[in-house]
Amino acid sequence: MENESNQSWFSFLTQPKNSFEVWREKRLTGLQLLFLSIGLGGTNILNRFYAVEMGEHFSTVTLIILAIILGPLAGFIGIKVGAFFAEKIGRLFKGKATYRQMENVVGWSVLPYILMIPLWIVEIILFPDIFTAELFNSMTEQEAFLFNLLLFFEMIAYGWSMLIFVIGFVKYHEFKKMKPFVYILHAFVFFLLIFSWGAGSLQITDTIQQNQAIETDDYESILTNAEAELEDEPTDLRALNNKAYALINEGKFEEGLEAVEEVLAIEPENDVALNNKGWALNMMERNKEALEAIQKALEIEPNDAYEYVNLGNIYYGLQEYEQGIEAFHMAIDYGITVDTASAYYGLGLIYYDLSEYNKSIQNMETYLTYMPDDIDAFWALANNYDLLGNQPKAIEMVDEILGRDPHNVPVHTYKADLHLYYDQIQEAETMYQEIITSYPEYPDGYYGMAAIAAYNQNLTEAVANLEMVLQYDSYYFENALHDPFFDSIRHTAEFQALEASYYENDGIYDGNGEFEDETIHYD
Known part of the structure; x- marks a missing residue:
């Protein structure tokens, strides 16, 4: 049987x-x-x-x-x-x-x-x-x-x-x-x-x-594929949303919004399109309109972590920090992935603005467990540690950036600045010289050497380096107008001549050497 x-x-x-x-x-x-x-x-x-x-x-x-x-x-x-x-x-x-x-x-x-x-x-x-x-x-x-x-x-x-x-x-x-x-x-x-x-x-x-393509920031491929699909089917909502996504990521916000509006004309309650709309408007600093779009998207799809991330970003732009914190935590509660890990990044930025640096560090470090090569997060951590007076950790974060982007001149400069601000003059001077040698067309190294010279009361060397700053980037010179390192030479005729040259190059002087108005505008 x-x-x-x-x-x-x-x-x-x-x-x-x-x-x-x-x-x-x-x-x-x-x-x-x-x-x-x-x-x-x-x-x-x-x-x-x-x-x-x-x-x-x-x-x-x-x-x-x-x-x-x-x-x-x-x-x-x-x-x-x-x-x-x-x-x-x-x-x-x-x-x-x-x-x-x-x-x-x-x-x-x-x-x-x-x-x-x-x-x-x-x-x-x-x-x-x-x-x-x-x-x-x-x-x-x-x-x-x-x-x-x-x-x-x-x-x-x-x-x-x-x-x-x-x-x-x-x-x-x-x-x-x-x-x-x-x-x-x-x-x-x-x-x-x-x-x-x-x-x-x-x-x-x-x-x-x-x-x-998204992981490699290959938005051109996304756009190309979307446009090819739209040639066959002009009302393909998925392709239109992909087109909008790619355009917004490329900074073409107006074009991205046009693609979004095409979707919404066909399907007014398409939450993906509304999310893209809110994102683009927020990037354009039209925060109130962005908020309206994201809130409508969440009414349609209330369980979307990515939309809560965008909501948090909008509240951050509006400086409504408590609502931003709540929105980011909602995103976290729905489950964090690589795509929505920026909720932790957003929390880090909010806590940084609130001067709660330890909380900012905690969230940035969590974010880096998902996005371990995000240079901006290491920048934020370096700034947090610097403000907490923890120079070794700040330099450690700077070195993390340089390990990923060894030719990042602003980061090299910031590392030298960290030594300068903590009175490690010799180390700072060595680094500024290396910047000048490796990147002579950048003003960063000359500015640092000018600051050290001014600190050491060496007016001639300070002015010579500031002249190089003006030569390569006149706008960079503006920092010297407020930088405490130049307080000791700011009253001198040589520095004031450089200052006058800066204003003249910036278009504030008229042809007779007089100010066009009494207000000095800094770009």
């Missing part, structure tokens, strides 16, 4: 027609029904979790436990309800099958679903983010190929399941005349499955390529 049972299970996969003939007068046992219910219910529940991104709200372990608990019940109900409709629909066309026979047909037709359980195990192991919106964000093209291959096997299992059902349905209802039509219908549905899989595979590949 055990061999007969085992042979029956396998035979439904390889010879369903003969197997249904053997099972014409049999019925599913409780154990068979249980296993088939687990296969149907478990895979359907996991598919549903994948489709609605339930991983954004629950852990993968929790979702697996839910599938194990709910799967048998869902599968049992599915088989029973499916058998009921299969019997009734068949009867409409004068079919002869009984409910018990249709229960056998529906039950054995889900046998391929059991084969999908190992596929799901592989997918969960290889792709831990499979139930989240982040699934494709860090996926490589090789991983995408493997993922699509697994989906192909799932598609084959679905088609296999439909074929077993069709064979049993036609046989038990004795649809001899309708048999060709039913098989043609099955072939058509199977073709749709293949088409759907192919289209989905292409979309996954496009998404990964776009994510890679």
Whole structure:
């Protein structure tokens, strides 16, 4: 009996027609029904979790436990309800099958679903983010190929399941005349499955390529791809949103807003377009309008962490810091990814402005765990440590930047400045000289040497270096007008002559050497 049972299970996969003939007068046992219910219910529940991104709200372990608990019940109900409709629909066309026979047909037709359980195990192991919106964000093209291959096997299992059902349905209802039509219908549905899989595979590949372009700041590629898609379908909302995203990232805010408005003209409540609109307006310092757009986007999609990040940025621009802190924490509560890690960066900026430097440091360091090469974050950390009087840590942060961008002149200058401000004159002088040697066309090194000379009461050398500053960048000289290092020479005729030259070059003097008005404007 055990061999007969085992042979029956396998035979439904390889010879369903003969197997249904053997099972014409049999019925599913409780154990068979249980296993088939687990296969149907478990895979359907996991598919549903994948489709609605339930991983954004629950852990993968929790979702697996839910599938194990709910799967048998869902599968049992599915088989029973499916058998009921299969019997009734068949009867409409004068079919002869009984409910018990249709229960056998529906039950054995889900046998391929059991084969999908190992596929799901592989997918969960290889792709831990499979139930989240982040699934494709860090996926490589090789991983995408493997993922699509697994989906192909799932598609084959679905088609296999439909074929077993069709064979049993036609046989038990004795649809001899309708048999060709039913098989043609099955072939058509199977073709749709293949088409759907192919289209989905292409979309996954496009998404990964776009994510890679975003990671490498290749907005030109995103824009090119979007425009190519729009040539084929001018009202493609996804392509229009991608076009807007690329243009905004390139600083072409007006053009980006035009693409956004095209989306909103078609779909006024498109939250992606509204989010892009708020982002662009905020970058243009039209903060009130930006706030209105983001708030509307959140009314439509209140669970979007990225939109809360943009909301926090807008409040930061409006200097409404408490609301900004709340918005950034909302983004964090919804789950931080590489795309939304800037919530920590935003918190760091707010706490810096509030002079809460330790909190700023804490958030910037958290941000760097997601974006370890973001130079701006190291800049912020250096400034925080400097203001806390922790020069060694400030220099450590500066060295982190130089390790990633060794030719960043302002950073070299800031490092020398840190030594100068802490009265480490010899170290500062050495660094300024190195800047002049390596980057003679930049004013930074000359300015530093002028500051040291003024500090040492060496008027001639200070003036000579300030002349070089004026030669390479007259606007850089403006710093000397307020820099305490030049207090000792600011009253001298030589410095005042340089100051007059600066104002004259800046267009503030008239032709007679007099001020055009009494107000000095600094650019």
